[in-house]
Amino acid sequence: MELFSIWMKNRGMTKATQNAYTNDTIHFLRSVHPKELAALGKMDVMRYLSEARERGAGDEARNRKLSSIRAFFNALIEMEAAKTNPAAFMAKSRQEKNRIPVYLEESELERMLHHIQGKHQIRNMAILLLMAYAGLRVGEIHRMNVHDLHPDGTIHILGKGRKWRAVPLPKPLHDVLRRTLEVRIEARTGKDQPFFVSQFGRRLSVRMIQTVAEQTFAELKQDIPALSAKQLSSHKLRHSFATMQIRSGTDIRTLQELLGHTSIETTQIYTHIDNKQLQKAMGQMAEKMPSDLLQLHN
Template sequence: MVHTQHELLDSYRDELDLFSIWMKNKGMTKATQRAYLSDTMHFLHAAYPAEVKKLTKMDVMRFMSACREKGAGDEARNRKLSALRAFFKALIELEQLEANPAALIAKSKQEKNKIPSYLEEDELEAFIHMLGGKHYGRNLCIVLLMAYAGLRVGEVHRMNVHDFQADGSIHILGKGRKWRVIPLPEQIQAVLRQAIEERVGAKQGKEQPMFVSQFGRRLSIRMIQTVADDAFKRLKADMPSLAPKRMSSHKLRHSFATMQIRSGTDIRTLQELLGHASIETTQIYTHIDNKQLQNAMNNIAAKIYVPVQKYT
């Protein structure tokens, strides 16, 4: 049955409004709220015109199966399932439902220890040289914070001027609304101070966002991604060997973690720097450095004894 977005919203407006309120009260980021609402709308589009209270585990499984048939990977399906679990949980907590039909559906098994792509140190230097334009100082600061302090795009987006402390550290609001402190190297401190001096005055109430657009508004996540994407395009044109690699702003964070491991940073410290809730998430970076494996084997090369084989 073909139905319009307007019909869908009319049918499920109350449930979606309650879900939005619930997510805000849980302190979810705006990006998470948008993603969860989008995935929930996708599901309700498939379930229409059934009432939410009559939806079952089979309806959710049928939707997940349809997503697979249309080419959605494990990660995408797991994200959709997380959104639906949250949607039904919200309605239960708000006394609109009694059971969560998505709660007992198993997530798809994802490939473990998948090696993330990253830039080598010389490639990272070349990438930074690709920055330019009218807002060079601001853009340089953004890239340095992702590449040499390991910040996520959303964390750069949420930064305010007062998050940069007098002692040279930055206080970062990460996933799960957890704060962490990152002591910045002096080189990045200097660039950040310069960027603050040059920034356009913000026009957003009491908040003073660290990075603003030419119109004085907090720089959007998409614009921060675009700063990196444009530099990656120029880098690939200059270094054709990188052309097959999928590059995005998040790869700068991977590059930071790789450099930390190579420099001997222990896994617990790296977990704190990256703001990972679980050490398992951080441990992937202990597996990605083939150079360390080679160096480890080279360390014992001189100690290997192989007897000369005697033939009779």
């Protein structure tokens, strides 16, 4: 595990990825203990993933576990601590495609913002606005530093795979971020100056950012009972951003850049949200159908 940790750091993986891969690998190794690493085969990995499914893990979670195990053995091979990778040629689970994501309507987003109150109102407002109106991930907000906000109205974001992207911000959102810096507590850290700081002067954690969203959603559901059945989370605000972009006519390639998706297939799920074109296409079929269809049936 120490070799794996060094390997992941040298590869520049984010802390979130390192933690996820570490936890998955430890669970796998516990499941095969006391078997020697050199004796592990494809069946051991398949058994572990099968047991994970029985415990309720979905396809996405199982695929991540497989990626973790595969990376672990790749690291050992590269560090000359293993010769084979039992997970190397295992196929990932087929996931549902084109599943319509959960999102909030524009009117619901507006009402959500009215529920952001308290001592950290400006900070929390900025966090939720970045998710809903700039499409940022929780981890990206967590990693933001003061110097990432530029006077020209853009913000530079370190996304998945340690890839940077520049996102032009709407002026009202840029103004809120500038205001956030004015009331920001001075960080008690070293060289980095985190954009969002806790009351103790530390970089705001991923979990705290999620809590800000969860608490706001809880109040929103009381305000709008129809939302009580919706599974809302901070990531759903990113879905809301993508939905608004598609409805505004943003092309899929541009949306891919804004969201920081590596593959356009990931972005394409949002093309199924707005069905106006589908309604128009099927409405044209009505003109081609016999007007006396009911009489034909009789």
